Amino acid sequence: MVLEEQHSRSTWRLQPNLTLVGGLVILLLLIIFKWRNSRIRLPPGPRGWPVVGCLLLLGRLPHQTFALLAKKYGPLMFMKVGSMSLVIVSSPKVAEEVLKTHNKIWTSRYATTAVKIMNYGGKDLAFTEYGPRWRYARRLFLTELVTAKRFSFFQNTRKEEILRGVAEAINVSCGGTKPVRMDLILSKVATNTVLRMLMNEGNLSDEASAIKNSADFQQTFKEVFKLSGLVYLGDFIPWLDPLDPKGLKKRMHALSKRHDEFLQRILDDHKLKLEAAERNQAQDSSAAGHDESMQDMVYTLLTRPRDDGQHLSDPEIKGIMRNVILAGTDTNSATAEWALSELLRNPRILQKAQAEMDSVVGRERFVEEADLPHLPELNAICKETFRLHPAAPLISRVSAEYCEVHGYRIPAKTRLFVNIYAIQRDPEVYDRPTEFYPERFVGSGKDVHGVDFDLLPFGSGARKCPGKGLALLLVHFIIALFVQSCELSLPGNLRPEELDVEETPGAICPRLNPLQVVVVPRLPEYVMREVIPIEPNST
Numbered sequence: 001m002v003l004e005e006q007h008s009r010s011t012w013r014l015q016p017n018l019t020l021v022g023g024l025v026i027l028l029l030l031i032i033f034k035w036r037n038s039r040i041r042l043p044p045g046p047r048g049w050p051v052v053g054c055l056l057l058l059g060r061l062p063h064q065t066f067a068l069l070a071k072k073y074g075p076l077m078f079m080k081v082g083s084m085s086l087v088i089v090s091s092p093k094v095a096e097e098v099l100k101t102h103n104k105i106w107t108s109r110y111a112t113t114a115v116k117i118m119n120y121g122g123k124d125l126a127f128t129e130y131g132p133r134w135r136y137a138r139r140l141f142l143t144e145l146v147t148a149k150r151f152s153f154f155q156n157t158r159k160e161e162i163l164r165g166v167a168e169a170i171n172v173s174c175g176g177t178k179p180v181r182m183d184l185i186l187s188k189v190a191t192n193t194v195l196r197m198l199m200n201e202g203n204l205s206d207e208a209s210a211i212k213n214s215a216d217f218q219q220t221f222k223e224v225f226k227l228s229g230l231v232y233l234g235d236f237i238p239w240l241d242p243l244d245p246k247g248l249k250k251r252m253h254a255l256s257k258r259h260d261e262f263l264q265r266i267l268d269d270h271k272l273k274l275e276a277a278e279r280n281q282a283q284d285s286s287a288a289g290h291d292e293s294m295q296d297m298v299y300t301l302l303t304r305p306r307d308d309g310q311h312l313s314d315p316e317i318k319g320i321m322r323n324v325i326l327a328g329t330d331t332n333s334a335t336a337e338w339a340l341s342e343l344l345r346n347p348r349i350l351q352k353a354q355a356e357m358d359s360v361v362g363r364e365r366f367v368e369e370a371d372l373p374h375l376p377e378l379n380a381i382c383k384e385t386f387r388l389h390p391a392a393p394l395i396s397r398v399s400a401e402y403c404e405v406h407g408y409r410i411p412a413k414t415r416l417f418v419n420i421y422a423i424q425r426d427p428e429v430y431d432r433p434t435e436f437y438p439e440r441f442v443g444s445g446k447d448v449h450g451v452d453f454d455l456l457p458f459g460s461g462a463r464k465c466p467g468k469g470l471a472l473l474l475v476h477f478i479i480a481l482f483v484q485s486c487e488l489s490l491p492g493n494l495r496p497e498e499l500d501v502e503e504t505p506g507a508i509c510p511r512l513n514p515l516q517v518v519v520v521p522r523l524p525e526y527v528m529r530e531v532i533p534i535e536p537n538s539t
């Protein structure tokens with residue numbers, strides 16, 4: 001009893017002491033946290049000028065400027081451009097930190113004015129903020145649009161379009177007497193292939209088919225793409241936004257509207273065809289319903305329900321259509337053009353690729369997609385092209401909250417660029433980094449899937465490119481068919497080492513000066529004629 005009393009008295013005395021100690025500990029922790037935070041600095045970087053910050057430093061090709069600046073300021077740089085805070089990552093180690101370790105913080109993209117005007121109010125996939133809507137669109141994209149089944153269904157389409165490009169190049173070159181603009185040929189190949197997967201010709205009325213194939217439609221989305229890659233001053237200096245200095249916003253609205261009208265007409269056309277098929281089947285159960293030929297992407301988007309059981313709205317469908325067209329066409333043709341450029345700059349590698357083709361496939365038939373895994377030289381050439389000429393040299397994201405990277409503090413809402421152009425030319429990772437040397441990849445095990453942080457042409461983490469499978473297939477197959485079936489050479493007296501490697505500014509960076517090539521058939525005439533009608537005067 002006495003003991004119990006003593007115990008309860010001492011507990012009573014201890015309680016306020018414990019509260020006091022607890023409070024002091026919390027206070028101390030807070031002080032340490034504040035002190036530590038005040039010591040953790042922003043990453044180093046150029047200081048810039050009042051109001052514009054480093055805007056004038058960016059130059060025509062920001063990824064190249066950033067690569068040069070990184071030599072001075074290191075792999076994690078901070079700068080203000082106008083009122084926007086930017087961090088730029090230029091090493092594989094720091095890229096892994098942001099894209100893997102802190103993946104959750106960097107999963108949204110920065111919504112520029114162009115994006116806001118042209119992504120259907122956040123209803124697409126590529127620019128929608130991370131969250132349930134993005135998750136749904138991403139799952140739909142991966143499980144319904146870019147599937148093995150669809151790739152196999154459109155296998156002949158790809159071959160047909162690439163061989164059409166080969167035939168056109170041979171015909172235009174006219175027996176090797178004229179140079180051919182390869183950018184035009186490759187752009188047509190990539191655009192037609194991707195558009196046919198998106199909106200299959202068999203599903204379109206004459207009017208919709210005419211729209212799909214019209215130069216006007218194709219020009220409109222090239223313009224939309226070009227505008228989204230331009231620097232819009234209002235994004236960096238918000239008070240300039242209402243003034244719209246160069247009338248860019250007005251142009252964006254007008255173009256987006258025009259492109260939207262085209263997409264809507266194609267969408268309506270699909271709806272009519274779908275309704276007719278459903279009516280037919282309702283009237284006559286033996287009649288064909290949704291036959292295989294309807295399996296293009298628009299059809300899939302129209303028929304798959306959302307998580308809430310509703311159908312996707314028109315803006316949601318058009319947002320994804322626009323993503324497929326913008327992200328899936330010029331990226332592939334620009335990469336293929338760079339690959340052919342590098343082969344012409346390096347005739348030794350072109351000969352090696354052709355020798356491999358002759359020994360694995362022979363000259364009695366065209367190379368098929370099934371041959372691609374058995375062509376290690378070709379695979380190394382494509383990988384080396386993705387390394388030296390990534391179609392999208394800057395991966396763009398924005399931080400959702402405060403975080404610490406590489407020992408520095410990064411405030412919330414900071415815009416991030418992972419400079420894959422700089423990373424993939426890092427002399428600490430790659431020997432002879434600016435040289436086109438595909439042999440570096442033969443037997444290396446390094447790949448482009450977003451796991452090796454020194455080779456990230458398709459990005460990494462939650463938002464890595466969902467079209468990677470299609471892109472790899474297309475680029476490999478285009479290069480394989482051109483290398484196998486054409487003798488390619490530079491026009492006039494242009495020597496390989498004289499062919500320039502200048503890039504066009506923008507979100508993707510194709511060659512500035514289009515690649516001109518002299519093209520003659522390489523396979524026996526009976527093989528070439530078997531598939532493509534070469535015009536009689538072409539050879």
Ligand code: HEM
Nearest residue numbers: 126327328331332391392457458459460463464465467471
């Ligand atoms: C050579 C071809 C291509 C290259 C180099 C490329 C590269 C990229 C890169 C670097 C990203 C950003 C990744 C990141 O943030 O981590 C991306 C995103 C994206 N790509 Fe591609 N891409 C190509 C082809 C394609 C194709 C063929 C399609 C569609 C069929 C496509 C659709 C997309 C979409 C929808 C996104 C946004 C994904 C999201 O935000 O969740 N791309 N691509």
